[in-house]
Amino acid sequence: MPAEASAGTAPTLRHPLDRPLRVLVTGGAGFIGSAVCRVLARRPGTEIVALDDFSSSDPANLSGVPATLIEGSVLDEPLLAQSMAGVDAVVHLAAIASVQESLDRPLEVHRVNVTGTLTVLEAARAAGLVHTVIASSSSVYGSGPELPKHEGLRPRTESPYGATKLAAESYALTWQRSYGLPVLAFRFFNVFGPRQNAGAAYPAVVPAFLERTLDGGAVTIFGTGEQSRDFTYVESVAEVIADAVVRRVAHDEPVDLGFGVRTSLLELVHELATALGRPIDIEFAPARTGDILHSQAEGRRLAELFPGLRPIPLAEGLRATIEWMHGEGER
Template sequence: MKILITGGAGFIGGNLCRRLLAEPAITQVRVIDDLSGGTRDALDGLNVEFHHGSILDQDVLGAAGDGVDAIVHLAALGSVPRSVSNPVASHEANATGTLRVLETARANGNAHVVLASSSSVYGANPTMPKAEHLQLMPMSPYAVSKVATEQYAIAYAKCYDLPVLPFRFFNVFGPGQRPGHVYAAVVPVFLEAALTGKPLPINGDGLQSRDFTYVGTVVDTLTQAILERVTSGPTNLAFGTRTTLLELVSVMEEILGTTLSIERREPRPGDVRHSQASNDELRKHFPGVQPVDLRNGIDATVRWMQEYLEVQG
């Protein structure tokens, strides 16, 4: 099988490349990435065919997708705050970009497409846990663009019989997720601060909760979806946990053996208060998947972050 990963030089993409290359059935892994968020370092030592460019560039995307059997579509402009600052850029990368990826799959014999959507699509819907049948109530341009991502996939499945599987990711974390930029995710931001003696920045009261999902579990599931050509409507890729940011800090304190200081900041517009997945649909399609618990996942991430910061100097 020949696989194309869009955004393959990013955090999840780099981990997925390593996982796919361990599979005998995968004969080639290709990556397209404009390196606006990812880095070539994420692919160091990996036998992948790299295409430098945007999924909005039809020539580059067409070359990268030529003859592939499946596409894992991870490329996106992430971050709710970034989408609030620049909604047009989020729409173009995430909605229009997805459309171009789906067209590429259709042009290559209806290649199987596994897509990354987001828990942010549930938005203001207060029902917990978040099940796939719930009304979507997005609260940010980013969330709207992810609704478009999955709805375009479903439309292509119905109109063109394209095999698709949109996954709704919930706060993926783990080794390879870098800090050091304004839109960095909460786990690397907290760990960098903790390991460099700075206060951990918390927006709001810290009681907002998230369903943290370890990247190893995510890439195992994506790999199984590709190998078994699983198709479905939108499916949560998380396991029904619910951890507040203050509880996350406590887990880090336990692992590091120290008390961490906190810097309180104003709440961010567009942020969802609580997030917790129903995993019934996921278990139906992937009954054997075994999630890594939060403590073990944070422990592995701490070790990676220590090495990363040492290399960075």
């Protein structure tokens, strides 16, 4: 059974502001960042500032979104301070989000993911204890046998990427305890959806599979295909983050942002074949270093903090992603 929450870990709900919010989203032109900006833009009066260096994103992702877009890095302290001026909340999503890239370039990934987070935390503190939501990762759990994963488990990182995310969330929660900075650290579980980059050097599994199948090719599975993930549609993630910002939710411990549905890669291929209405060929390759065998969120803490949450099911999210990818091909 999951460990019970220890004393002092109750969430903090600051009073919602009685005026429109101004929100800074780092990595705002990225896959998840642009989805967060789109959801925030639906809330009347919300002002959005998106900071992005475009190293793994595209300004076109914010097409039609009423956001102020600033080009630059979270490692640029003066620019970050300027971007933070007058904001009510910051959603920190800027990162190098690749296990393989962390294995190839551990020092650079540490610099962006850890030093970058620390720079954001210090800027938020200097700007008047700005409410800060940060992205951690389910990779902090490693491949331990216990399922589902929950926040009471001891972390066991197995890649430099996982280590950077554990360090980043630890800094954020420490800044809350040391300086009173209101923080919410989400551990993401395999987010997928429109605007995810299939052309990256190390693409995530869903866009990689979709690009191959839409081209009529076979998908490549590293390992047996029995490895499983808690696939989470990006719109569901963005809705949770936007709600956290609006209600100013903070917590003394990390929060898993996954919904407890575990799908193997073989099952994912079946779901894609169903959505496309045709079979998909599979090619198998050796398992990759640092890949986690199974991942699934318990989701109890998330449900307690966001009781009205209604996540979009995998099949629906895959259909929406396929429709978007078809639309991309027509432009």
